[in-house]
Amino acid sequence: MSLPVETLAELREIAARYPEARSGLLPMLHLVQSVEGRVTAEGIETCADILGITAAEVSGVATFYTMYKRRPVGDYHVGVCTNTLCAVMGGDAIFERLKDHLDVGNDELTERRPEDKCTVSLEHVECNAACDYAPVMMVNWEFMDNMTPESAVQLVDDLRAGTEIHSTRGPRVVTWREAERVLAGFPDDLADEGPAAGAPSLVGLGIARTNGWTAPPASADAGSGRTADSKEEAVEQADTSRAETETKQEDSDA
Ligand code: FES
Numbered sequence: 001m002s003l004p005v006e007t008l009a010e011l012r013e014i015a016a017r018y019p020e021a022r023s024g025l026l027p028m029l030h031l032v033q034s035v036e037g038r039v040t041a042e043g044i045e046t047c048a049d050i051l052g053i054t055a056a057e058v059s060g061v062a063t064f065y066t067m068y069k070r071r072p073v074g075d076y077h078v079g080v081c082t083n084t085l086c087a088v089m090g091g092d093a094i095f096e097r098l099k100d101h102l103d104v105g106n107d108e109l110t111e112r113r114p115e116d117k118c119t120v121s122l123e124h125v126e127c128n129a130a131c132d133y134a135p136v137m138m139v140n141w142e143f144m145d146n147m148t149p150e151s152a153v154q155l156v157d158d159l160r161a162g163t164e165i166h167s168t169r170g171p172r173v174v175t176w177r178e179a180e181r182v183l184a185g186f187p188d189d190l191a192d193e194g195p196a197a198g199a200p201s202l203v204g205l206g207i208a209r210t211n212g213w214t215a216p217p218a219s220a221d222a223g224s225g226r227t228a229d230s231k232e233e234a235v236e237q238a239d240t241s242r243a244e245t246e247t248k249q250e251d252s253d254a
Contacts (some may be wrong), residue, residue, distance in 0.1 A: 003046055007035050014185060015050050022051045025061055029068050031184035034177045038069045066125070067141075067183075074109050075118040075175050076159040079125035079138040080152070086127070090148060091135040095124050097149035102156060110160065117162030118175075132200040133168075140179040142167035145198075170194020 003011075014028050015021040025047060032043030039062045048055045062068045069077075080086075080095040102110050102122055109121040130136045133145035137152060144155060145168040158165055165173040171193040174182075182188050208214070 003032075003035060003042065007031065008046065008050075010184075010186075011046065011050055017185070022053055025051060025058065026065075027184045029058075029062055030180045031186075033069065034180035034184055037177060038072055066123075071107070072109055072121075073176055074121035076139050076173070077121050077123065077176050078156060078159070079123050079128075081126070081128050081130075081134070081136045081138075082124040083127035085131045086135040089134040091124075094135055094137065094147055094149050094152045095122075098122055098152055098156060101153050113160075116160045118160055120156050120159050122156075132203070133198070139165065139167070139173045140176050141183070142171060142173045142179075143169050145169065167194065169198065 010031055011028050014031060015024040018024045028047050028050070029039055029043070032039055032047065036043055044055050044058045044062060048058045051058075063070065078098070080091055080098060082091045082095050099105060099122065102120060104110055104122050107121070107123050110116075110119050112119050125138060128136050128138060128143070130143055130145065133143070135147050137144040137147050137155070139155070139159065144151075147155075155165065167173055171190045174188065174190070178188065182190075
């Protein structure tokens with residue numbers, strides 16, 4: 001079965017956004033996932049044809065990054081962070097509870113029961129750079145912060161029942177295919193829903209402001225511990241430092 005004509009046009013549109021067409025491969029693969037639900041063999045061939053590269057090169061990318069799925073995922077793909085901080089804060093317990101509750105293993109898809117409106121797939125994921133909200137889960141790449149085994153079970157039950165879910169940071173959680181289309185570069189205008197940064201992420205900034213701490217200027221010479229007053233002085237310091245290093249090297253060689 002061929003990809004729809006509109007999809008082929010959008011794949012070419014993505015490739016044309018970049019000076020080097022092959023730079024468009026990552027969003028193109030997201031577009032394939034938005035249409036096919038996963039990266040299919042046909043999707044790989046099509047991307048390769050459009051970009052003038054081999055299917056093996058496309059496949060190498062599609063199998064390297066974990067956001068690309070070769071097997072079907074659910075309408076809602078649920079990730080549980082089991083990286084160190086989330087794990088000790090409860091991520092491991094959440095993942096175990098969900099595997100039991102959904103009766104699936106890692107990277108597996110639930111069967112649709114008669115009462116289900118949607119399917120869910122489960123995966124343990126690496127650090128989402130959201131450790132200040134540990135333990136963290138994701139649904140179709142939207143954050144669910146400060147989760148517990150109980151709230152995780154409620155979440156997947158709601159997803160299977162087709163209940164509208166919002167990220168704990170605000171935005172409505174869209175389906176896997178809808179989210180993948182956004183990652184392909186076709187916005188759904190939900191990006192500005194919710195706060196730009198939550199309170200836990202701003203704690204360090206607040207402490208710095210209270211204490212009057214500021215970052216050193218970008219031109220500081222970290223090696224000497226002395227701060228340059230101008231770009232020219234920073235360059236001079238760097239040259240001096242390099243010359244001193246070379247002299248020491250010559251002395252030790254001699
Ligand atoms: S360890 Fe889970 S978000 Fe960093």
